[in-house]
Amino acid sequence: MDSRVREHAETLVDWSARIESGDTVVVSVGEGAHDLAVAVAEKVGERGASYHPVYASSEMGRAYLRAHDGDFSESADLERVLYEQADSVLSLRGTRNTSASADVSEETRQAYRKSRQDSREARMDTDWVSTVHPTRALAQQAGMSYEEYRDFVYDAILRDWESLAEEMSRLKEILDDGSEVQIYKDSDETDLTMSIAGHTAVNSAASVAYDSHNLPSGEVFTAPTATAGEVRFDVPMTIRGTQLQNARLAFEDGEVVDWSADQGEETLESIIETDDGARRLGELGVGMNRGIDRVTDQILFDEKMGGTVHLALGRAYDANLPDGESGNDSAVHTDLITDMRTAGTELRVDGEVIQRDGVFRWEDDFE
């Protein structure tokens, strides 16, 4: 076994999920995640916790959903029962075919998803963590060889999370104390300001101790309002099966008033026109994971990339808002990414430069 699989398991169990003696841990194993599952079972055993394995097979799911008549209203949800008894749920994703469920109708999918809402909520009430085991299918989706993709994934996962969390807490403090964020690019159609006054930034350090549930993670995010100006998203991505390139948005008084894209403009338009909330931003996120050094069109990795900023059209997270307050509401939450590592690019908080050309002011290379 690649020693990095064991290190991954250790990071997941100790740093991310904080498993302790006596804990009850559900381990959900994707079809291609067997090796990681074995390493996780070892770590869970070492900690003196107990585990229960679920087989998260997309091929079983696909066969079941295609054969079923689609009425799940009377369908029992044993996962809920399981999650209600669990301290932690570790989801080890890792598919053998990213299109394994491609021939299940959207209608059936939605009906099934709806019938599983209770178990999703029960899972969210645990110390859950989602992670990904590198498979050939995921390498293929990222356009990489298997060897190269494994290096990429482990570079993102096997960080010094303690020191990254500390670095991220600096940015969190700045955002918590700040009122206005500006994203400015000298050479580009990007000069955007937004208010973050009174909002709380989340230090997403890939650990339940930081209320962060994905491994890898590595971003600080908050909820913006009153957005004004223009921004170009130069990191390409696939959304709803369509390639989106150089999406441009213009904001006035917090709302999108104009948009365009070199490719995928119709998809962009359909997102913006979903509902009122889809015209406003729900998230401003700053990627701080330097282990992620390239775009792979997998949002879990791309949005955490050190030296990038992402803005999401749509729903805001409650964690960014004062207790009891709700932020922007929408059926969508679509992240769009802009690269800050180009000359003449600045991230400013209340007029002060926090990051220039992708380098934070506390980093050695800052000029």
Place this chain on the structure above:
Amino acid sequence: MDSRVREHAETLVDWSARIESGDTVVVSVGEGAHDLAVAVAEKVGERGASYHPVYASSEMGRAYLRAHDGDFSESADLERVLYEQADSVLSLRGTRNTSASADVSEETRQAYRKSRQDSREARMDTDWVSTVHPTRALAQQAGMSYEEYRDFVYDAILRDWESLAEEMSRLKEILDDGSEVQIYKDSDETDLTMSIAGHTAVNSAASVAYDSHNLPSGEVFTAPTATAGEVRFDVPMTIRGTQLQNARLAFEDGEVVDWSADQGEETLESIIETDDGARRLGELGVGMNRGIDRVTDQILFDEKMGGTVHLALGRAYDANLPDGESGNDSAVHTDLITDMRTAGTELRVDGEVIQRDGVFRWEDDFE
């Protein structure tokens, strides 16, 4: 997918487990049983039942047990919670390595097994069925090529169970009405009599409807007492890692008084000397599955082989005894098999020949 995998799933879901609309089904998937699991998910979906998949990975189990300190007294047992909510539990065995847990100490195994007793009992309270998906590892254990082993397994599983159940019910009637069974071989040191008076035979037809929980099955068994005479078990088998060949037992008043074997005599002796009950028989079983045509040293198959009879030293099954009565008690239940398909061999009930040279009196070839 081999069409036999789908037929196997259909037999399991419809004949064996009798899954119906609205049922809640736990599907436990061995590492090598993925294809069968997909086919079972399809059938469960077709029937309108809901399923919950468990990953029964021996490699995860081995890693967990080796890493754990061995004290499972405070360990949660989520399987119990799951089984208590389930109508059926389908165990799809199919390992990728029959020695996957070889380096886990017997002490740890036992401690873990003990801590899981509640979940075992909860499972027994459901309509549970155990079956086996042919893997290369199991083919290897049987000394067969993969192709050949698959043919062997599906010949045993894909029977006309309805008509086999009917045939077995004939034998059950004879045994239920009978008082004394005699196993006699002309040319051999075998002439054994035993009482079955007042006992009830079980028609083990691979269906919960017959209180039979293994697929394949195909035997009729009851509980004997007052055994007298001699018997030679000419079907070789591996017991506790030792090859046992031509075990011979002599009985007086229901107890073993003498024993020998061409190979494995010490193992035979250690079984007999386990406790008082290990000196008496707990089971007389008649194999009636004609799809099983050879010895593979896998007891689940061997003991069901048409034309064989097996006797078990040790524990008797409650199902064979009048309500509230307990049969022979012992820590062991060790099946030993004798081939009835040799010239001059007879199975007699109250002096009447029921089977000669391995052929039942209702079969065409009976002479």
